[in-house]
Amino acid sequence: DGGITQSPKYLFRKEGQNVTLSCEQNLNHDAMYWYRQDPGQGLRLIYYSQIVNDFQKGDIAEGYSVSREKKESFPLTVTSAQKNPTAFYLCASSIGGRDLTNYGYTFGSGTRLTVV
Amino acid sequence: DQQVKQNSPSLSVQEGRISILNCDYTNSMFDYFLWYKKYPAEGPTFLISISSIKDKNEDGRFTVFLNKSAKHLSLHIVPSQPGDSAVYFCAARAAYSGAGSYQLTFGKGTKLSVIP
Numbered sequence: 625d626g627g628i629t630q631s632p633k634y635l636f637r638k639e640g641q642n643v644t645l646s647c648e649q650n651l652n653h654d655a656m657y658w659y660r661q662d663p664g665q666g667l668r669l670i671y672y673s674q675i676v677n678d679f680q681k682g683d684i685a686e687g688y689s690v691s692r693e694k695k696e697s698f699p700l701t702v703t704s705a706q707k708n709p710t711a712f713y714l715c716a717s718s719i720g721g722r723d724l725t726n727y728g729y730t731f732g733s734g735t736r737l738t739v740v
Numbered sequence: 741d742q743q744v745k746q747n748s749p750s751l752s753v754q755e756g757r758i759s760i761l762n763c764d765y766t767n768s769m770f771d772y773f774l775w776y777k778k779y780p781a782e783g784p785t786f787l788i789s790i791s792s793i794k795d796k797n798e799d800g801r802f803t804v805f806l807n808k809s810a811k812h813l814s815l816h817i818v819p820s821q822p823g824d825s826a827v828y829f830c831a832a833r834a835a836y837s838g839a840g841s842y843q844l845t846f847g848k849g850t851k852l853s854v855i856p
Binding site: 628630633651657663664666667672712714716728729730731732733734735736 | 741749757766774776777781782784785786789804829833844847848849
């Protein structure tokens, strides 16, 4: 079955350390996205990529970095520059272009990052 | 500037009754709207969508109504069930082309609690 996989589900990081969250999809989707969810804040866009080797900053990109070397993969690195990294991180993908079909994005199950 | 607004952070409804979740938007270029459902520690899943050329779309217990003149949409769940208890996100896509055309804009979500 096709889907989008995020790993790990729970991640603990010490202050000052970088950490990378994995996101892999086998849906043959062109576009991929990273969102952050905080209580009362909804979903905030960190980075998105419409095609391999290209990505754009979202609304809250500071302290984060991404790469898109393969169509299937869109890892997110939370750097030590991110002041408040504890959050629930969601990766999503879509066919891309103007055609969102009926469901828009397919989301992964999320990674809960906690800074200790 | 929040373009998609869900003004009710939470809603409680008795089992069997109707749940009405509201969403307002400000961008007149939005042409496609979606509702997602999210359980704790999971990714959102697509629920129902509506194109701006329609004013109603129905899928089983779920109906979405769109009032373009008021820039308002609502999700009706009838009858409500305890398993419907989740956070519901409203999302919208803009019709214009450009850097943001591939993105969905999300509201902050409404937490629905269905009381048995």
